[in-house]
Amino acid sequence: MSRPLLQVRELSTQFSTYRGTLPAVDGVDLTIERGETLALVGESGCGKSVTALSIMRLVRRPGRIAGGEVWFDGEDLLRKSQAEMRELRGGRIAMVFQDPLSTLNPTLSVENQIVESLQIHGFARGRAARARGVELLEAMGIPAARERLHSYPHELSGGMRQRVMLAIAVSCEPELLIADEPTTALDVTLQAQIMDLLARLKEERRLAILLITHDLGIVSQFSDRAAVMYAGQIVEQAPVGDLLEEPLHPYTRGLLRCVPRVGRPDIPLTPIEGSVPDMVSLPRGCRFAPRCPEVMDRCREAAPALCDRGPERSVRCYLYRAAGQTAARQGSA
Amino acid sequence: MWGRFFGQRLLQLIPVLLGVSFIVFLTMHLTPGDPIEHMLGQAGRITQEQIDELRAHYGLDRPLAVQYGLFLRNAAAGNFGPSYSHQGRDVGVVVAARLPATLELTLFAFVIAILFAIPAGVIASLRPQGAFDRTATVAALLGISVPGFWLGIVLMIIFGLRLGWLPISGRIQLGLAPPPVTGLNTLDALLAGNAAALWSTVKHLVLPGLAMAAPMAAMVMRMVRSSMIGVLAQDYIQFARAKGLPEMTVVGKHALRNALIPTVNIVALQTGLLLSGNMIIETVFQYPGLGKLAVDAIAAADYPLVQAVVLIYAVSYVLLNLGADALHAVLDPRVRAA
Amino acid sequence: MAEQVSEEEALASVAATAPGMVRLLLGNRVAVIAGLVVVAFLAVGLFAPVLAPRDPNTQHPEAIRAAPFWQAGADARFLLGTDSLGRDLLSRIMYGARVSILLGVAVVLLTLVAGAGLGMLAGYFRGWFDAVMSRIVDTLLAFPFLIFALAIMAATGPNLMALVLALAFKGWVDFYRVARGDVLAARAADYVTAARGVGASTPHILLSEILPNIVPPLIVLATLRMATIIIAEASLSFLGIGVPPSIPAWGTMVADGRADIGSAWWIATFPGLAILLLVLSVNLFGEGLRDVLDPRMRKS
Numbered sequence: 020m021s022r023p024l025l026q027v028r029e030l031s032t033q034f035s036t037y038r039g040t041l042p043a044v045d046g047v048d049l050t051i052e053r054g055e056t057l058a059l060v061g062e063s064g065c066g067k068s069v070t071a072l073s074i075m076r077l078v079r080r081p082g083r084i085a086g087g088e089v090w091f092d093g094e095d096l097l098r099k100s101q102a103e104m105r106e107l108r109g110g111r112i113a114m115v116f117q118d119p120l121s122t123l124n125p126t127l128s129v130e131n132q133i134v135e136s137l138q139i140h141g142f143a144r145g146r147a148a149r150a151r152g153v154e155l156l157e158a159m160g161i162p163a164a165r166e167r168l169h170s171y172p173h174e175l176s177g178g179m180r181q182r183v184m185l186a187i188a189v190s191c192e193p194e195l196l197i198a199d200e201p202t203t204a205l206d207v208t209l210q211a212q213i214m215d216l217l218a219r220l221k222e223e224r225r226l227a228i229l230l231i232t233h234d235l236g237i238v239s240q241f242s243d244r245a246a247v248m249y250a251g252q253i254v255e256q257a258p259v260g261d262l263l264e265e266p267l268h269p270y271t272r273g274l275l276r277c278v279p280r281v282g283r284p285d286i287p288l289t290p291i292e293g294s295v296p297d298m299v300s301l302p303r304g305c306r307f308a309p310r311c312p313e314v315m316d317r318c319r320e321a322a323p324a325l326c327d328r329g330p331e332r333s334v335r336c337y338l339y340r341a342a343g344q345t346a347a348r349q350g351s352a
Numbered sequence: 353m354w355g356r357f358f359g360q361r362l363l364q365l366i367p368v369l370l371g372v373s374f375i376v377f378l379t380m381h382l383t384p385g386d387p388i389e390h391m392l393g394q395a396g397r398i399t400q401e402q403i404d405e406l407r408a409h410y411g412l413d414r415p416l417a418v419q420y421g422l423f424l425r426n427a428a429a430g431n432f433g434p435s436y437s438h439q440g441r442d443v444g445v446v447v448a449a450r451l452p453a454t455l456e457l458t459l460f461a462f463v464i465a466i467l468f469a470i471p472a473g474v475i476a477s478l479r480p481q482g483a484f485d486r487t488a489t490v491a492a493l494l495g496i497s498v499p500g501f502w503l504g505i506v507l508m509i510i511f512g513l514r515l516g517w518l519p520i521s522g523r524i525q526l527g528l529a530p531p532p533v534t535g536l537n538t539l540d541a542l543l544a545g546n547a548a549a550l551w552s553t554v555k556h557l558v559l560p561g562l563a564m565a566a567p568m569a570a571m572v573m574r575m576v577r578s579s580m581i582g583v584l585a586q587d588y589i590q591f592a593r594a595k596g597l598p599e600m601t602v603v604g605k606h607a608l609r610n611a612l613i614p615t616v617n618i619v620a621l622q623t624g625l626l627l628s629g630n631m632i633i634e635t636v637f638q639y640p641g642l643g644k645l646a647v648d649a650i651a652a653a654d655y656p657l658v659q660a661v662v663l664i665y666a667v668s669y670v671l672l673n674l675g676a677d678a679l680h681a682v683l684d685p686r687v688r689a690a
Numbered sequence: 691m692a693e694q695v696s697e698e699e700a701l702a703s704v705a706a707t708a709p710g711m712v713r714l715l716l717g718n719r720v721a722v723i724a725g726l727v728v729v730a731f732l733a734v735g736l737f738a739p740v741l742a743p744r745d746p747n748t749q750h751p752e753a754i755r756a757a758p759f760w761q762a763g764a765d766a767r768f769l770l771g772t773d774s775l776g777r778d779l780l781s782r783i784m785y786g787a788r789v790s791i792l793l794g795v796a797v798v799l800l801t802l803v804a805g806a807g808l809g810m811l812a813g814y815f816r817g818w819f820d821a822v823m824s825r826i827v828d829t830l831l832a833f834p835f836l837i838f839a840l841a842i843m844a845a846t847g848p849n850l851m852a853l854v855l856a857l858a859f860k861g862w863v864d865f866y867r868v869a870r871g872d873v874l875a876a877r878a879a880d881y882v883t884a885a886r887g888v889g890a891s892t893p894h895i896l897l898s899e900i901l902p903n904i905v906p907p908l909i910v911l912a913t914l915r916m917a918t919i920i921i922a923e924a925s926l927s928f929l930g931i932g933v934p935p936s937i938p939a940w941g942t943m944v945a946d947g948r949a950d951i952g953s954a955w956w957i958a959t960f961p962g963l964a965i966l967l968l969v970l971s972v973n974l975f976g977e978g979l980r981d982v983l984d985p986r987m988r989k990s
Contacts, residue, residue: 077593109596116594121587126609126684136595171685187595364828371829376841497970499921501928502944502962509951509959624860627834632925647929650840662837669831 022093024227025051025074025195030087032066032073039299043069043082045251048325049229051195056221056228058238058259060274061248064295067231070248071197074229075114076104091195110140113188117200119180123172129156130168133187140191155186160216178209182216189220196220197229202237214241235278239263244331247271250296250306253325257332267334269311305337313338361677365670372666376659377420423659432660437652443660447642451664452535453523454641458630460557461564469569473576474608480581488573495570500629504563504636511559518559521638525552560637564629568622575618579611586610613684620676627665714982721978727971735787742781743769746938750776755954773946773957783964785938790968793850793933794919797857802912804858805865806904810896812866813873820870827863835860839926848934857922861915868911872904906983913976917969924965940965 032044043066051057059067072078074089076096089096091112096104108114116122124132133152137143143151149168156164159182172180181201188196198217202210214237220226230242238245239259246256247268255268266272273291293310296302302309304319311318317337325335412419426433432443476485512520519525523537530540530549538557541550583589584607592606593599634643642661649657681687716722734741744767756765756772758779764771770779812820839856846852876882877900885899926932927941935942940961947958 075594077590105596105598107596108594114591114594116587116591118587122591124588124592124606124610125686126613127606128685135597135601139596139598173686184591367825368829371825372833375829375833375838493970493973494966497917497921497966497973499924499928499941499962499965499969501925501941502958502965505944505948505951505958506962509955513952513955621831624831624834628836628925631834631836632929635929646837647840650837658837658841662833665834665837669834 023050023090024053024055024092025049025229026088026090027070027074028088028090030070030073030089031085032069032078032082033085034082036081036299041298042085042251042301043298044073046087047248047251047253049246049253049256051227051229053194053227054221054225055244056230056242058230058232058242058245059248060232060235060238060245062233062295065248066251067248068199071114071199071229071231074197075108075112077108077114106140109136109188109193110191111193112195112197113191113193114197114199115181115184115188115201118204119177119184120172120204122184123180125172127171128168129170129172129175129183133168133183133190136187136190142191151190152186155190156183159183159186160212161186177205178212181205181209181213185213185216185220189224189226192224193226195227195229197231199231200233201230202234203232210237217241235263235274247274250298250301252306252335253333254307254335255333256325261332267328267332267339268307268336269313269338270307273310273312305335358674358678361670361674365667368670369663369666373424373659373663374420376662377423377655433656435649435654435657437649437654437657443656446645446657447660447664450640450642450645453639454630454634454643456536456538456553457557457560457564457634457639457641458626460561461568462626464561465565465569465572468565469572470576470608470612472569473573474580474603474611476573476577477580477584477611478603485577488577492570492574495566495573498566500563500567501632501636503566504560504633507559507563508637519556520559523553523556523640524549525556528552556639560633560639563636564626564633567629568619568626571622572615572619575615576611579614580607583607583610609683613680616676616679616683620673623669623672627668711982715978718978718981721975721981724971724974724978727967728975731787731968731971732791734784735789735791738781738784738788742778742784743767744778744781746777746782746785747936748777750778752776755950755957757954758956758960770960771954771956773943774950774954779943779957779960782938782943783940783961786940786943786961786964787968789933789937789939790920790923790965793854793857793923794916797854797861797919797923798912798916800854800858801861801915802865802908805862806869806908808862809866809869809871810873810900810904813870814877814892814896814900823866827866830860830863833860835922836925839922840929840931843926843931848931850933853923853926853932856926857919861919864911864915865908868907869904872907873900876900876903910976910980910983913972913979917972917976920965920969920972 027047027049030044030047030049031042034041034043045066047066047070049057049059049070059070061067069078069082073084074096076084076099078084084097087097091107096107099107123129130149130152133155134143134148137148137151142148152168153164156167161167161179161182167175167179172183175183185201201217202213205213217228218241221228228242230237232238242259244257245259245262246253247262247270248254249270255262255266255271257267262271263275266275270291273289276289277291279286279288291310292312296306296309302319303321304317305311305314305322308314308318315337323335323337325333326339327333328339414422423433432447434440435443435446438446472488476482476488479485508520511518528546528549530537530544530546533540533543537553538550541547541553584603589602589607592602597606630641631643631646633639634641635647638644642664646658646661646665649661750768750772753765753768753772754776755774756768756776757763758771759766759769761771768778768780770783772778773782808823812823838859842852842856842859843849882895882899885895890899923932924939924941924944927939928945930942930945932941933939943961944958947954947956947961950957
């Protein structure tokens with residue numbers, strides 16, 4: 020099998036706060052193949068956005084990447100220079116953010132912001148760039164693209180802004196797209212439209228996507244595999260179908276129980292008791308132990324490591340033993 | 353759109369001008385100084401008849417309301433009458449002679465202030481609480497705490513007298529003045545290809561210019577710094593970096609445009625201070641501009657001259673604010689829609 | 691990251707209580723030192739007759755232009771030297787503090803009460819009053835304060851009352867705008883609606899409900915304006931139309947020393963340094979106050 024497009028190993032990112040060091044991303048492993056969509060799921064604050072920023076090396080003071088490797092097409096991004104990273108960003112790896120109103124510069128026109136990308140990455144200049152811009156807007160389903168090119172972000176609706184952002188992101192033909200909650204700020208109909216658009220892009224361009232979301236509906240419809248994150252760590256990883264049919268980790272199960280099921284009004288919604296741990300002073304054992312309905316004594320004493328449970332499945336929980344093997348890698352305690 | 357924009361604001365100019373002229377008129381006329389006495393001060397023995405004659409000649413014996421009415425009518429035609437303290441020369445002429453000097457000095461001060469303050473503010477914002485930021489903040493605090501007249505004097509002492517590098521009064525070395533085309537010595541010297549004149553002018557501009565620029569630079573720097581810090585924390589800056597743009601572009605193009613918006617507003621609001629500062633500095637440095645003219649005119653109770661100068665200041669203030677509004681609209685497309 | 695209480699939120703919750711505010715302020719070393727300096731000036735001004743080594747107006751013709759103690763040509767009796775009339779600089783500077791501070795406080799109080807009062811009325815009642823006031827404010831803003839001050843003072847001659855008025859002429863506008871803006875916002879706030887629902891009278895609402903909430907930014911503004919007023923008064927005195935020449939004032943002293951900047955530079959320099967020091971401290975303290983009273987107002 021060919022080498023995966025993205026392989027993250029033991030990625031750790033820390034923030035220094037006035038109360039202490041906060042391990043926002045704590046030994047995270049991820050893999051994405053070409054053309055594959057991996058969903059990174061979790062509650063707010065679990066570290067999924069920071070993971071994305073770390074992959075792009077956009078983490079700034081007071082945060083810093085503390086360790087690990089990020090292999091992109093055979094090269095470790097963490098060892099690259101800033102200049103090399105700049106070439107990659109917006110080029111082979113693109114990122115779209117959550118709120119399109121705040122992510123587009125309000126004082127620059129759409130044209131300016133699209134053409135800028137094209138020029139920086141050497142795709143087109145001047146008039147050719149403008150023409151390409153119009154093409155991209157049309158490809159994203161924006162009507163009257165030629166006129167829209169001269170608009171400013173505040174003149175566009177939320178859905179259109181998101182399309183513009185996608186247009187900018189795919190303008191330089193990236194191989195990997197990191198989408199950080201691309202639909203959270205949109206209403207339901209728009210969500211569907213944008214996700215359709217993403218699906219089309221994925222098809223047409225064989226785009227690999229790291230989809231960050233807390234919306235399980237999108238996860239099921241759209242991704243190939245999913246990784247569940249809790250308190251800075253990956254607690255379960257599996258192909259989407261398997262994850263939804265047969266969730267292993269108590270947290271994943273808890274998440275699924277929070278989601279209403281169509282046609283089954285009889286199944287009660289049960290929230291997960293408790294709240295996320297204080298990241299600056301973490302409990303000694305498993306981070307989910309305080310809220311886990313199936314907690315055991317050993318859970319509180321030492322944190323479990325991520326272990327394999329079959330092809331493409333892994334889970335971080337003492338309820339399971341590695342399928343026959345002891346291939347569990349060290350997780351941070 | 354621009355027509356409406358300017359039209360509206362120019363209309364607002366009128367009530368302001370009226371109000372200002374009224375206040376000045378009232379103040380000058382209600383205060384006990386007598387322009388006639390000032391005028392005749394050095395003339396030796398004068399009879400009461402001569403005084404009354406002069407008074408009638410200048411219309412100072414008419415009731416206030418009439419005087420104000422006459423003043424307005426004449427002012428609208430651009431005629432401010434004769435200047436009492438300048439041997440009856442037409443006020444318009446006196447003012448026109450001094451206006452370019454102040455214009456030159458103010459522009460100079462403005463340019464120095466901006467050239468220094470904006471980059472300083474940007475650099476300070478890149479690393480808050482860092483060494484540069486702390487130094488800049490202290491400097492800015494000093495800039496707004498120092499009394500302008502004293503700064504002028506200290507500059508005079510250090511650079512003018514102790515070190516002897518720069519002149520401490522006047523506009524240009526005697527005899528070097530280039531043929532007046534625009535009235536701005538720098539431009540005129542350039543036009544005449546006269547390097548010595550240019551050099552002399554610049555040397556005379558430095559000390560008063562610095563004294564005038566200091567408080568303004570301090571304020572602009574602080575404003576730029578704090579806006580930049582706010583802007584750099586915005587999502588669109590992160591997105592710009594995610595596009596692979598070099599940091600200089602991110603800061604200089606994406607961030608600065610947004611940060612300049614509130615800065616422009618603040619600067620506009622402080623133009624009143626700039627004008628006051630101008631009067632003081634010109635007095636300290638004996639710089640032959642409008643500011644000094646105004647101070648002297650008020651002391652001499654030269655009503656027409658004071659009226660004219662005040663009106664010019666008021667117009668400048670409104671125009672500067674207009675310019676700031678326009679600049680705001682250029683920088684921020686969200687405003688243009690309104 | 692969203693769950694972690696941000697530093698700002700933590701600070702804000704501490705600062706919400708009065709004792710909390712004081713503690714927060716005391717934690718800011720720079721502001722504390724600045725505050726102490728201001729108090730020192732106040733003390734010096736108040737107790738100048740006791741503290742000053744000599745009478746500020748007595749001339750010593752035998753020690754004209756004596757240099758400060760570390761220079762040649764100094765006279766041991768006069769630490770900071772003497773001016774062109776032989777008057778002790780140190781004592782004059784100490785007495786100068788009285789004028790600057792007293793005037794500063796008087797003017798600030800006057801403009802604060804007038805400006806905030808008018809602002810509250812305009813903001814609460816709106817209508818024609820508000821409209822007329824905006825016109826007036828716009829007109830005043832177009833005025834360089836100096837012209838009006840010059841006109842009044844040139845006319846009335848050296849007169850403290852007139853000086854106060856001249857300095858207060860434009861100063862109230864800032865208080866007006868802050869008060870008006872805050873009142874406009876408060877008007878729509880829930881607690882005001884609740885008070886009205888309970889039948890509270892308008893004066894009661896204005897004074898007991900709204901006023902306490904708009905006081906903090908006004909206090910900060912008052913402190914910062916104090917700095918501006920001190921400089922303004924000094925500027926007027928420098929031009930000869932501020933404090934009457936018989937009263938020692940820093941601005942006047944700088945003007946007196948101007949003729950001697952070539953030789954006796956200290957005569958003009960030291961009084962100016964006093965102004966700088968006092969104003970700097972007032973500004974620093976004001977900023978410290980602002981950080982505590984209204985972090986939202988912080989420029990950064």
